[in-house]
Amino acid sequence: MESFENIKKYWEKNAGEEVGFIPVSRQSLEEVIRKKISKEQKIVIEYFWASFVFQVATYAFLSHLFIKYWGNNFIMFWSVAGIILYVPFTFMLLHKIKSMKMMTSVKLNSPLPDIVNNVKNQHRVLFSFFRFKRNFELFLIPASCFIFILLVFKLYVPGGAEANLAGCIVSYIILVSIFCLAVYAENKKRFKGPLRQLELILEDVEKNNG
């Protein structure tokens, strides 16, 4: 098989015979469709639990504090501040998740993309979501941890944050670090790894186009 033309002839002769191709039966097709639909739904539910439910729990907690401590201006103010902080991000997050989900579904009336455009589209949508998520987290994590520590110290530590400044700062740093570690692991798995794979393909296209 030294020359490529020999390889081609060899391929034409043997490629169709190398695996005893088993025809796809109606039953196995139905099984694959059922399995894949359930997998797609599982991915959506994972996203839902990972992002939306956390925010709903935050709303519930802050609303609870707002009602329970009605008349306490400090707690009412910071509870409302926490809710206001999360509302725009919840809407934006749901919108972005929807566009991510639409990327995987087939558009009936649009032409099939070629390989390079498909990779570019996937990179664009994934990168846009990742950039939004990263900016969202950069702002939201420190801000929400600050509000949470402030409220917890006010409610459960005598003297509140003012009387326990050192403890307050240490707790804040620990809480921010925990959030950052969790977010780093999630971003690496869901975004940085996949984006790098797509970038390698695009780099290959760019390098060989010049």
Add this chain to the structure above:
Amino acid sequence: MYMINGDYKEDFLQHINSNTGIIHRVCNIYFNGSPEREDVFQEILYQLWKSYPAFKGASRFSTWMYRIALNTAITYIKKRNRTPHKEELNETYHQLPESAGEDHQEINMRLLYTAIDTLSPIDKAIVLLYLEDYSYEEIALITGLTKTNISVRLVRIKRKLEQQLKNSI
């Protein structure tokens, strides 16, 4: 939708089973010997099923199938956390188990797939379509590259594969 008889599912199966080798070959090119191979096969089948209503018969069914199968396989690569395959064919060749029943033809096909596995994802698509006798124009349409680019890449791919296979024998 392009249908040859009334039953949608039956039509789909008839089309797919006449071209099932395409899915196998795409899986072999991108996921040869990988545990993910079966999952990719099912994913391609599912994507074909979802896209089937949009198939109008404007192109050959096999061309349409290659387009979806290659896009699905390349999309699947992004889920992997390891870097693309860079191992040398020589090492792989010496690791191939020599089973008693395995004939020369089967070993050569495995060698060929292993040599192709050292190429980049785009080059794999190009060489597969070339081996399947697609014209430069059709390859350009499926991959989104220019005809000139395809031709330049093919020269390099051919040289690389010839060298890899020469070293392994």
